[in-house]
Amino acid sequence: MTSSLATLVGSDLGIGIGLRTTHYETILEERPAVDFFEILSENYMHTGGRPVRVLDEIAAHYAIVMHGVSMNIGSTDPLDRDYLRQLKALQQRCGARWISDHICWTGVEGKNLHDLLPLPYTKGALRHLIERVRAVQDILEQPLVLENPSTYLQFAGPDYTEPEFLSELATATGCGLLMDVNNVFVCASNHDFDAEGYLRGVPWDHVVYFHLAGHTTYETHRLDTHDGPVCDEVWDLYRIAHELSGGRSTLLEWDADIPDFQAVHDEARKALRHRDPKSTVTDVVAASGSAGAPR
Amino acid sequence: MSAPELRLLQRWFAGVVEHPSTADVALAESAVDALIPEAQVARGEILAPNPRLDAAAMLQIYNGGYLARLVEALQGDYGAVAHVLGADGFQDLVARYLAEFPSRHPNLNRLGRCLPAFIARDDGLPHRAFVAELAELELACARAFDAPEFEPLAVDQFGDVAPEQWMSARFTSNPSLQLLAFEHPVDEFYQPWKEGSPVDVPEPLSSHVAVFRKDERVWRQRFTPSMHAVLSALVGGQPLGEALAAAEEGEPVAEWFQSFAADGLFVSVEFGA
Numbered sequence: 039m040t041s042s043l044a045t046l047v048g049s050d051l052g053i054g055i056g057l058r059t060t061h062y063e064t065i066l067e068e069r070p071a072v073d074f075f076e077i078l079s080e081n082y083m084h085t086g087g088r089p090v091r092v093l094d095e096i097a098a099h100y101a102i103v104m105h106g107v108s109m110n111i112g113s114t115d116p117l118d119r120d121y122l123r124q125l126k127a128l129q130q131r132c133g134a135r136w137i138s139d140h141i142c143w144t145g146v147e148g149k150n151l152h153d154l155l156p157l158p159y160t161k162g163a164l165r166h167l168i169e170r171v172r173a174v175q176d177i178l179e180q181p182l183v184l185e186n187p188s189t190y191l192q193f194a195g196p197d198y199t200e201p202e203f204l205s206e207l208a209t210a211t212g213c214g215l216l217m218d219v220n221n222v223f224v225c226a227s228n229h230d231f232d233a234e235g236y237l238r239g240v241p242w243d244h245v246v247y248f249h250l251a252g253h254t255t256y257e258t259h260r261l262d263t264h265d266g267p268v269c270d271e272v273w274d275l276y277r278i279a280h281e282l283s284g285g286r287s288t289l290l291e292w293d294a295d296i297p298d299f300q301a302v303h304d305e306a307r308k309a310l311r312h313r314d315p316k317s318t319v320t321d322v323v324a325a326s327g328s329a330g331a332p333r
Numbered sequence: 334m335s336a337p338e339l340r341l342l343q344r345w346f347a348g349v350v351e352h353p354s355t356a357d358v359a360l361a362e363s364a365v366d367a368l369i370p371e372a373q374v375a376r377g378e379i380l381a382p383n384p385r386l387d388a389a390a391m392l393q394i395y396n397g398g399y400l401a402r403l404v405e406a407l408q409g410d411y412g413a414v415a416h417v418l419g420a421d422g423f424q425d426l427v428a429r430y431l432a433e434f435p436s437r438h439p440n441l442n443r444l445g446r447c448l449p450a451f452i453a454r455d456d457g458l459p460h461r462a463f464v465a466e467l468a469e470l471e472l473a474c475a476r477a478f479d480a481p482e483f484e485p486l487a488v489d490q491f492g493d494v495a496p497e498q499w500m501s502a503r504f505t506s507n508p509s510l511q512l513l514a515f516e517h518p519v520d521e522f523y524q525p526w527k528e529g530s531p532v533d534v535p536e537p538l539s540s541h542v543a544v545f546r547k548d549e550r551v552w553r554q555r556f557t558p559s560m561h562a563v564l565s566a567l568v569g570g571q572p573l574g575e576a577l578a579a580a581e582e583g584e585p586v587a588e589w590f591q592s593f594a595a596d597g598l599f600v601s602v603e604f605g606a
């Protein structure tokens with residue numbers, strides 16, 4: 039394996055943001071000070087035009103991590119080995135520190151539904167997932183990093199809670215985990231469990247990085263929309279998660295109604311204040327933050 | 334009872350998610366009900382109960398999200414088609430399209446590859462013949478954007494090649510180049526739409542457009558029938574001399590060729606014996 043789990047877990051890259059097309063110009067022209075960027079892997083696969091050229095340029099100046107949505111790791115279809123080979127080629131091209139995807143399935147019988155669909159947390163599903171994660175790690179020659187998804191239903195008769203399922207999976211495969219704090223909050227709200235209790239059950243020695251994001255609240259449920267700032271409850275959970283983990287790389291996702299680069303970056307850097315309550319970082323940002331100026 | 338096998342559960346779930354109607358209709362549909370009976374779902378044996386949402390309502394979050402997500406993705410590639418059909422018309426088109434051409438690729442940028450052909454035989458679609466050609470133009474733009482990387486041929490590096498040798502030269506075009514012949518003035522509609530000043534759906538009139546990528550941007554260039562014929566011949570592998578003969582007497586073929594080359598439309602050249 040190219041990087042061990044310990045290396046991934048131990049590498050705190052700082053505060054990153056998800057690389058989005060609308061920010062390409064600002065990033066290329068102003069080279070803002072950002073600790074790292076997370077790319078959506080599929081945006082740079084099966085294409086040879088501007089996206090890959092822009093990525094080359096950005097990867098020359100910033101640390102990159104990869105985040106995908108189509109590995110379909112939980113599906114009962116055969117693994118898409120061609121997809122995995124291309125994923126690895128992309129990593130070689132951009133020098134990404136790690137490759138992540140979600141604990142979910144995205145399609146069956148050859149179809150891709152392009153959604154992060156929930157798995158039953160049963161012994162059978164766990165066995166299936168363990169086998170698949172091991173196979174993927176053999177192909178990628180590194181620990182795979184997997185994220186807890188937002189879900190809108192749970193299957194009846196589970197054998198495990200989600201943190202138990204994650205622990206079993208991580209222990210059996212040596213995979214890394216991506217702890218999306220917003221997803222924990224959304225699921226806790228949708229499925230009526232205690233989010234803090236969830237965090238206390240997470241196998242922190244496998245957690246490589248955090249995700250933060252905004253979501254939308256409906257009368258009956260919360261939806262993981264990534265269309266706004268992080269809510270106060272999620273910041274509170276992040277503080278707890280930060281303490282429990284001892285500190286990890288942290289990444290803000292913003293995918294809809296995306297504001298300008300500065301606003302996204304400022305939102306991400308609020309994490310510094312929550313990591314260290316004595317931090318004056320927001321004041322520093324405000325003082326030097328003439329819009330778009332490199333920092 | 335024991336939990337359903339994971340594969341069965343996934344086939345059932347997918348059947349509900351991709352159903353063109355709503356989740357409650359999908360649950361009762363025979364193909365879905367045959368996998369996991371609706372009654373079993375109603376008894377709470379498949380999904381854990383939720384005090385705010387019943388089983389169909391929870392599944393509807395996924396069913397509704399599926400179509401909305403894929404409509405949005407296709408709207409990105411087919412914005413002008415969506416403009417002509419209106420939001421509801423476009424969503425209905427996408428639902429019909431997905432029923433026949435569900436995504437089978439890890440990348441959403443492949444989802445719309447069959448849409449122009451689907452539109453061409455989608456009976457009852459308003460302005461069908463025009464919309465099919467408009468979709469073809471938008472697909473060409475998307476394909477040019479995603480075409481493999483290439484290095485354009487620098488024709489001026491062949492300064493010492495004699496003119497008669499040039500006449501026997503055969504070119505390979507860059508992988509983004511697509512030559513389109515339409516029965517409607519498609520680009521004359523597309524351009525104002527793109528600039529935010531849409532015009533009415535046009536009457537039939539033959540037109541020719543080349544779509545290609547240059548300097549990481551996608552370009553559309555309107556051609557005369559002669560230019561289209563000359564470039565088509567070159568792309569088809571004919572030697573330059575023969576390809577230029579497709580032009581009318583007196584047309585500035587040398588200039589055309591120079592502009593094709595300057596636009597990076599070729600990646601390699603072979604000189605005949």
Ligand SMILES: [Fe+2]
Binds near residue numbers: 218251
């Ligand atoms: Fe996430």
